[in-house]
Amino acid sequence: MGTEWKRKVSLFGAFDDYEASLSALSTKLSRASISGGAAAANPPRINRWNRRPYSARYLKLLKKRRALPVWQQKDEFLRALRDNQTLILVGETGCGKTTQIPQFVLEAEGLGDRPVVACTQPSRITAMLAARHVAQEMDVTVGYEVGYSVRFEHCWSRKTVLKYLTDGMLLREAMADPLLEKYNVIILDEVHDRTLATDVLFAHLKEVLKKRPGLKLVVMSAYLEAEKFQGYFSGAAPLMKVHGRLHPVDIFYTQKPERDYLEAAIRTALKVFEPGPPSLRGGPPGRKIVVSTNIAETSLTIDGIVYVIDPGFTKHKVYNLRIRVESLLVSPICKGSANQRADCAGRTRPGKCFRLYTDKSFNEDLQPQTYPEILRSNLAYTVLILKKLGVDDLVHFDFMDYPAPETLMRALEVLNYLGAFDDEGNLTPLGEMMSEFPLDPQMSKMLVISSKYNCSNEIATIAAMLSAQNCFLRPREARKAAGEARVRFGHIDGDHLTLLNVYHAYKQNDEDPQWCYDHFINARALKYADNVRRQLVGIMTRFGLKMCSPNFNSSAYYANIIKALAAGYFMQVALLEQNGHYRTVKNNQIVDLHPSNSMYHKPEWVIFDEFVLTTRNFIRTVTDVRGKWLIDVAPQSTLL
């Protein structure tokens, strides 16, 4: 059965007109003087930032840069920046906003000789790529005048005037320096993503702007929620719109809804296209098919993509307030995502996008935007950060979208049980320490407490392993072998200890990737865990927490570790019932041990890391714990 396609008008129907007017405009502009007119036509020979003569490459790149759409509005932008504390810029994909706007800002009047500008990105990769790219354009070395800062990688110096960083990293910086005083201008980029960190920064920066009249904020988004953003920033922030430069993308819809989007996607890829292109320079002939997650929806450009097949679904996080569990659900995408997916086809030349749904469902069923992450998350960690930022009154904190009050209450409750807050709701010294760890509060609690149980080395390892992806690989073609390999790491008392075994074995085998491969261990996950562990140990050492291990030959070795685990996870405990199922203590949910667990018995009490809703309710990563140990560490009310 083939799929009937219905052709719809191009998303960029006005493109030709737009391009014509653009080229007319650029001719006009090259005659007239644009911003810094004479200077732009005859750029200075000495680079202001490193006092070196400009290279030939600089001039070549400058020519390219000046052809980007955002340059048409450089003057307008600089005027708006001069006259306003906050401004909003909507720039479509391909307009050059991420690379050019920060450079414009550096040229703005009134910021002094060496301003420092921060520009946030939603991902590490875009932050690093943007920094490298802009350093070239500015004819400086990345890490000096232009730098970046992402977790595990800081590449900037005291000379840095422009720093790209992940939004989470700027939030971290704000925790140490709430007024972010080292920056003259902060640019929040890709805010349409509405990540948790961006939303917290929005509300926080709104306060900072009142306290620092000299600070300027530029908010950049790929598409418009103009009223929302403008209304949020007191209605005073001006809005600029820059059209992107994309090639036209034809959109096709299916005539009927598709039942199986995977099957339909494969069928579409194999049938509805022209033959693949001939081979290039002796390479294999044909067409490359990229299977991508939602990373392709972001500003990351994959060169040469012409066709996009969009099944119309995404897997995204939802938070179930009633059972206090985050889970993943496959759900329809929003219109914004659909358009971003289509945009991928038009980056390098005109393209086509095949949507595996009807135009009717696009128009009538898809929401304009996904709910921002802050409305779909457990906020325990976020609330800890907010407290550290100095937010005393969560109820009146100015979120752009306000989370359900119950979600905030739950978060406060968890933090209170963990001992992060005192009775007045202020951070305790323990809470202060916990907030420094890039971990969920249960985990930071067990880390801080672990020295007392003489097992901080082991708990740091377990926390790191829990932070990484599942380290056990199970390739379809070698399931049995993978299962056997896994059993060799298994610890009969539970999965947390199994993770400890895996890490130890990894280190004993010199972090050898081949060893990982042979034992069906995900080498990348282990490498990541090792990075995390190093960072955690760094923070612990800074706080003067002793790094120590119990005597391995003592019978108390594992008991100590599990007691420290319990000190953080006493709210994630389940009790075996007579019918063989477990009941979670805090929310009375009937659950089963996930079959991947490493125990040969069903303990009366277990600590679990995750609650997963799949074919049934499972608890995953579980460890045997004595009831008495729980009573020792848990506040009375949590076990009732």
Next chain:
DNA sequence: GGGAAAACT
């Protein structure tokens, strides 16, 4: 006896 996200600190 099972089912897989992305990103961030």
